[in-house]
Amino acid sequence: MTAHVGTVDELFARDRREDRTVLVDATGRDYDAHWLCTSAWKAGNFLRHAGVREGVTVGVAGNGPVALLACFGATLLGATTHPNPPADLTDATDLQALVAPVDELESGRYDLPRGTSMLGYGEKPETPAIKHFDAGLWSENPSFPPQSLAPETGLLTDGGAAVSHAQVLESARTLIDEYEIEAGDRVVVREPLSAVEVAVAGVFAPLLVGAVTVLEAESVDGTAGEDDTQERVKRSEGDEYGTRYTISNATASESTHQIDPAELSLADRTA
Template identity: 60%
Template sequence: MNAGTVDDLLTRELRDERIGLVDATGREYDYHWLCTTSWKAGNFLRHSGVREGVTVGVVGDGPLALLAFLGTTLLEGTTRFEPPTDLADDDEFRALVAPVDALERYDLPRGAQRVGYGDKPDAPDVHHFDAGLWSENPSFPPLSIDPETAILTDGERTVSHGQVLEAARGVVDDADLAADDRVVVRAPLSDHRTVVAGVIAPLLARGVTVLSGDEDEREGERGTYAVSSASAESVPEPNRIDLDAVSL
């Protein structure tokens, strides 16, 4: 696919009934849902001040965490998966998206917003991500994102849309990743390479991202490829995309 930035992987013409995401319970989501709900996530997070130049912390590894990342990406924001709990001195930090029961663990800078998912939050200043997604506008304005725009950070290194797509194309080519291939994420999303190989590369190939969560050992073989480090334990998938081989 000819994509200059990650938002090009979520455009209106790419919406169809092909499966694009599977969660840890085995529930399947098609590309129509993935694109449209990513737009909703972006529209919702915009209300929390997410925009270019700010960082959004995302806690968790399920579909809602992935939607928070994609919504942030559409707004030209930068995602930091699994951020530390002490963020008070990070002036660029704008919002934290996390399970409701985890939000209180984090010390955020003044003005940063807390966005909870899962249970309905009791605190009036906490936005409910689940409810916001379903009530938001299912469309998104046209984008023109510079490939040099930051997309991911781990607090030490920040990578751009262009770098992520270049690395993802390398994964697609090296693994011969094809449409409908299932890529099981068996490494933390806090590693940029996991996002590249387990999320962006399948989007490029029109494949399927499978989020293993805590049930990976009980599910057996669920995909064509597993994204993990070579030093990790054996995986049930017939092929491994080794994180050490991801050029980022």
């Protein structure tokens, strides 16, 4: 049964801090709901210092747990997240902050509008203008003041119009009902989170129903490590893990529960 919430920030309420697994990263490490909620609150508090608030956009590069925390922290503040944005962001008028690996920021990969905060994760940055997201995250207050967001608030964007909280939740519920996804099931993400539909299917739908997001590993040639993912899913739950779903627009021969993100209807977006 899905949670009865009007906006995604409600999925990080204090009463949802539990010891059930909600995320498995590319190394096979498990993260529980208690960690997710508390760390998302810390991320929101840190992003607030960078001027993140309702009505602005936060670019987030990467597909790992830290990148997801940046997305969730922005969500708690009512900001819109642009996952894995392009390098040229000079025309992004509402980009308040960019969260990315330190080496990418220090390499000059991104062209940003004047005034955009740069928050780097990974190694400690040597550039004074880059704030260390990791250090700020773990030193923040592990609580978050209640927010009151409208369902029409923008949640995700791919650089065009935003998708609102209401639209994301509606699409997630439709997906959950159609595929009969249940709490404890595994949802393996094999497509880039830069696609709004992939983020909805692979992150927000599992979060809503209490399933587990499994972040796909990559092999040395940059392709998905299919066999490695199967082993990690089994290892994380023994022999009694829930039904496994795969988010992919390519044929996944090992799973009969494949979800093509293109099936999600998110054409109507907020302005």
